[in-house]
Amino acid sequence: MLYRTAGQFKTSYKSDQALFPIKQDAFLLGIIGLFVLAIFPLTASEFAFQTMLIPVMIYALAALGLNILTGYAGQLSLGTGAFMGVGAYACYKMVTLMPWMNPLVAILLSGVFSAGVGVLFGIPSLRIKGFYLAIATLAAQFFLVWLFEKWAWLYNYNASGAIQVPNLTVFGGYVTGPQADSIVQYYVVLGIVALMTMLCINLTRGNLGRTWKATRDMDIAAELIGINLMKSKLTAFAISSYIVGVAGALYVFMWKGAAEPNLFDIPLSFQVLFIAIIGGLGSVLGNYLGAILIVGLPVVLNLVPATLGLAISSAMVEHLNIMIVGSLIVFFLIVEPHGLNQLWRLIREKLIIWPFPH
């Protein structure tokens, strides 16, 4: 009833191929847009910006990048954290070597470097598949983190080996560094993440996306119908690493403010991989749902005992939190092994035929 699609006729190819051909979907998106564009930023506290809104979007973007590679093109990767690091260090070097550079341009360009590195480490994918490829990308993970530690030029020979984000301005207002307001950073992140998401939706619907899906589903068959596997796999690596690199630059420049090499170590790769898997491989929306569950939920859970007035020590809260989030992950994977995105898809289908299921 609420989600009735009957009667929504499409009379042109253009309207049939619209991003959201169903009216209710567009309406829902409008509500979400209203929230993220106006209601959240106007009501959120500094705490909400720094621990929920900004990180959820950045992690979702990183997971989206990984999803292009793993979910759409079927190439398993464990090197996401390191590729994020490449983006972050590239951005840092660009803004320190060329201080006149617009930081937003630097962030968008930093993805180019990680795309290059990603393609380099993607070359083995032409010969190996599945778990074997995962091991090859794991090598990238170890090698790159080692490089971030040893190559002192990358962190400008800083004695502590960490990078610090300088205060940078765009049109006279601070966007990075400690002087920047959270709300400005929020809108910058929102803009870039929205842009990347649009790009990904369109890419995965188009020719390239179909090539990737064919490669994922059966590469021999794909090759037989004339798909160039090398091109398909390497473009997936390039585009995925580009998005991951931009996410890495945002991660350090728009959120953390400082980073040491081991930040980009394997736990970060796993976290992004979990977001992608729990959200649903081969989906765009799933990345956001996964990021909300993995990044946003623990923060909210941490606040619960204090708001209820329960006197539990903070260490205990942390233990409980780990247990609750862990069991939620298991629960969601049992209920819907294909991720939160699939769960939403089923709910939506049920809504369409409700209240008269056949």
Next chain:
Amino acid sequence: MRQMTKLALAAVVAGVTAGAAIAQELYAPNLAYRTGPFAATGIPLMNGQADYLSMLNARDGGVGGIPVNAEECETGYSTEKGVECYEKTKGKAIVTQPWSTGITLQVLPKTNVDEIPILAPGYGFSPMMDGKTFQWAFNAPSGYWDAADMIVQYLEGKDGDLSGKKIVHLHLDHPYGKEPLPVLEALAAAKGFELLPIPVGLKEMQNQSAQWLQIRRERPDYVIMWGWGAMNAGAITEAVKTKFNMENFIGVWWAGHDADLKLVGAEGKGYKSISWSFPNPDAPVMADIKKHVVDMGKSQSNPEEMSGVFYSRGIVISAILAEGITAAQDHFGTAEINASQLRWGLENINMTEERISELGLDGMVPPFSTSCANHTGNSGGWMLEWDGDKFVKVSDLLTPNTDGYADLVADKAAEYATSNAPWPMNEECSAES
């Protein structure tokens, strides 16, 4: 239904009055870590800190008559959680205690904007000593560069000339472990010893066989260690296994944890650690803690832990904080101080020998004083040695030769300020300290 409304009303009223009642306190949150890979070293420190402040609350009704709320926020030593805790607590906090070099580095640039003092006793970024640049950061009573200098001094005092000797700097491959390198390099050049840094990756902390193989091959005269968490136990057991002479093995203060040495017991005899705190079970403060906190069942600690170096260091840290609060209260004539008043207080700590015994901390911390230009105080410290059962003092008070690296402090502080421009300096503070 009416009853429900009544109940709800009562709840609202109770909430409002409770909100008003808690206003009379000093909120000094602690970004503690009782979980995660570093919990073993975190817990005794956190217990010491918490117990000292609960003792003050129970004995004197707090500091200056106002109770201190030392709420803990769990970070698990993770930088991400640490920043979350910082954001959560900064609204009404008068101080932030980040408890990890990583969190300190992230919070440090924000303090000028948020105007909350950082108290990082004995850790963090060594150039924080320069109070003109780092107005809001304090690493009293001693920094890592002091530690490096004191260790070299001690070796010199023991051996005379260090020229031609080989010293290995075994360190965690992390900002923390690299922190003393500039001073050690300068000292190596000045004194003519050979410095060989050997990093231990975060993933190799528990298994250091490669590093100790290298140490065996290099045959150094001394090994100094900047280790933390699982790395200390790993290094000490590996040193025992490779039969390294423990007499020549010296750690920084965070590498002097009783529990790590208890693993090897008598075989660890001779291991040393420089320290600006020392456990004195006979100090009056310990008796007070026992009476007001432990016997009331309010402590999470145990007698074995309480006799250790780390628990007493926690006490000293809280004492430094309380001393800063007292100084601010006296100066501003109000008991309910705010963050910027506490900043003044922490800049004007004067821990003389008399004041230390007045606080009941006899022999637990060397005397020191801070000023607006010097936020470290450079108390110096003692060389502690493991006698097979506990740590004992084996040196008189060593004081760092800060002139040796004053230029380095100024350089690094200026470098930090330029790379984080615009960075406000404390212009009111004159250069002399």
